[in-house]
Amino acid sequence: MMIHRRRFLKTSGAALALAALPAVLPLKSFADVAKGMAESPLIYITPLKADGSESSCQAEVWFQLHEGAMYVVTSGTAWRAVAIGKGMKQARVWVGDVGPWQQSEGKYKNLAVVMTEGAIVGDKAVHDAVLGKMGGKYSAEWGTWGPRFQKGLADRSRVMLRYSVA
Numbered sequence: 001m002m003i004h005r006r007r008f009l010k011t012s013g014a015a016l017a018l019a020a021l022p023a024v025l026p027l028k029s030f031a032d033v034a035k036g037m038a039e040s041p042l043i044y045i046t047p048l049k050a051d052g053s054e055s056s057c058q059a060e061v062w063f064q065l066h067e068g069a070m071y072v073v074t075s076g077t078a079w080r081a082v083a084i085g086k087g088m089k090q091a092r093v094w095v096g097d098v099g100p101w102q103q104s105e106g107k108y109k110n111l112a113v114v115m116t117e118g119a120i121v122g123d124k125a126v127h128d129a130v131l132g133k134m135g136g137k138y139s140a141e142w143g144t145w146g147p148r149f150q151k152g153l154a155d156r157s158r159v160m161l162r163y164s165v166a
Helices: 005-017 030-039 079-085 124-137 139-155
Strands: 042-047 059-062 064-066 069-075 090-095 112-121 158-165
Touching (some): 042 069, 042 079, 059 069, 069 079, 069 124, 069 139, 079 112, 079 158, 124 158, 139 158
Antiparallel strands (some): 042 059, 064 069, 069 158, 090 112, 112 158
């Protein structure tokens, strides 16, 4: 099998991002998580309540690996953003793609999963770097979504969230 530069870089980047992964649930190999991050266009996120149970806010979202963390852009009023603002920073993130979570019959919960800590990112330089990478990853849709993300981050109707492995 021939390894192309793009696949090598994606896989290497994902492997480096996962080097410090302390916990993976269910027991999936680091290779499963790295492969999911390198190949999947989606992650599935659910914020955790103060008691550790999953929120009813669950979603499949675009993401970008950047400097060892997963970044997403979302509405500022989405519960995943509001929860972080209220101090509920823990989230469960499944890595892979089984389509829309509501139509997956829970299949996303069989994907490799990591526990993360979320943070709201306000640094414009990080926004620019992440959006630049997302533009390459989601090039077919970026003509529509890139300007929406940029405008939303500028007017604060959207926020960028960073999910770091906890």
